[in-house]
Amino acid sequence: MSIITVHNLSVHYSRDGEIIPALRNISFEIEPGETLAIVGESGSGKSTVALSLMGLILPYEGKITGGEIIFDGRNLLVQSQEQWRSIRGKDIAIVLQDPFSSLNPVLTAGEQIAESVRHTLVAGNDIKATVLNALRETLFTDTERIYASYPHQLSGGQRQRVAIAMAIINHPRILIADEPTTALDVTTQKEVLDLLVRLKQELSLTMVFITHNLALAAMRADRVMIMREGTIVESGPTAAVFRHPHHAYTQALVAAVPRLKYREHIK
């Protein structure tokens, strides 16, 4: 039984009055507890999938023009804003690509994380303690300092870990990570990836991992879904797709992955 079923989803963006199709009738399922990697180049529609799952395609950008997203037996696309709000951040959470723009510059990290819990906690629970705990879960040691820091006082990796703390604090069922490491430098990338993998295990999350890096996907995902120009080109268990890519585009992608291991063998 899948946790989310997407059926014939179509999304259009509008830019200067021009309609640009972003997703064309895509259907897929996410199984509970799995890590699904959505792989594609920029403009392939992979981030649009992430935003659609959270109802976050804002009216000025575009709109979902068709299809359904079934979660917990109901179609998310026909629900009210109030119902969306009850899911966002609690059942489905997201980490965005660029931690330099996804945190509000005029609010402290602590305040921004606390906001995620405020409306879910019963009165009497100590919000700050919960926030500090989430910061510990995202591997901060000086949690009090981070709590009181403004985003500009933190490094890229620290900001992304704050964003992750914000996403996992309510122990959501699904965590969407939309290119969570693209904006970071290489050493920080590994740190953040390892953290996500560890949190997925500890909190038994279902994870949707969006990336343009096939190698990254291969190492961490149970299944991959290759996207191109708003359609799903190929999908299946990671190992199978890697060994026997059917589609020409997937073959090209697999061929483009640098094979460090081979070079090591040659040496």
Place this chain on the structure above:
Amino acid sequence: MINYFFRRLLLTIPVLLGITLLTFLVMHLTPGSPADTMTDMNLKVSAQAKSRLAELYGLNKPLHVQYVRWLGRIVRLDFGNSFRDERPAIRKIAERLPATLLLNILSMGLILIIAIPLGVLAALYQKKLFDTVATIGVYIGFSIPAFWLALMLMILFGLKLGWLPLSGLHSINYDDLSLPGKCLDLARHLVLPVFISAFTGLAGLTRYTRSSMIDVLKQDYIRMAYAKGLPRRRILFHHALKNALLPVITIFGLSLPGLIGGGFIFETIFAYPGMGRLGYDAIMARDYPVVMAVGVIVAFLTLAGNLIADMSYAIADPRITLK
């Protein structure tokens, strides 16, 4: 912060010196001296009397001597006496400044109260009917000459309907009125000037708030706020508005000089006893002490205003540290 404040204060000294020098030079290089304006139209005044007058005011001394003397006095806040009525220039300003401040603070307050919500709503209903109507409204205010609108409204409310007084700040019987009566009288005199200067000054701040808000609403942290399941109200006012108002503080700081200087045409039409008219009358009469005092005090208060704007910016935006 305090350190920064004092360094900024020190930096204003050369600026102030420059302002005094410019004010002084412009005034003294203008053709026609106060001795001329007092004597030329009067055939009975002899050339000797005229030179005695010049000597009395020190106008026959070289310019740099006059400047240094004047500077030496203004640091002790002695701006000299008016050439016209021998009253201290500083006292004449003290009489006029409150009226100008009252008018401009009221209209500025009105602008803030109207422009910010208007700009925010226009941003939220971007390219919808509300936005269009608001945009047209503020541009009408921006395009209409204030003096024309003033005359039209004076005709309507003052003459045709007789609801409001036409000019000045007080009625003739002001001194006989009770305290509430005085307040009401003052309010009735202020309605038209405050409304007109607010209406004609609405455009800038409204448009600025609108574009700033539109810009902020497209930021990732707004999307992130939605992703946290926050109510829309909190996203708009806590996350968006806080950021959107930062540039507005700067615009507000830039409008402070107008707050103190007062508008000449505007004050003249309403026979409003403010700084604008004082300055104009003094220029026309070559009343050097008053002109220079007005110039220096307006410049000083403007610098103070800019400093306050900078400080509030630093308080509002945690990214700015003052060192």
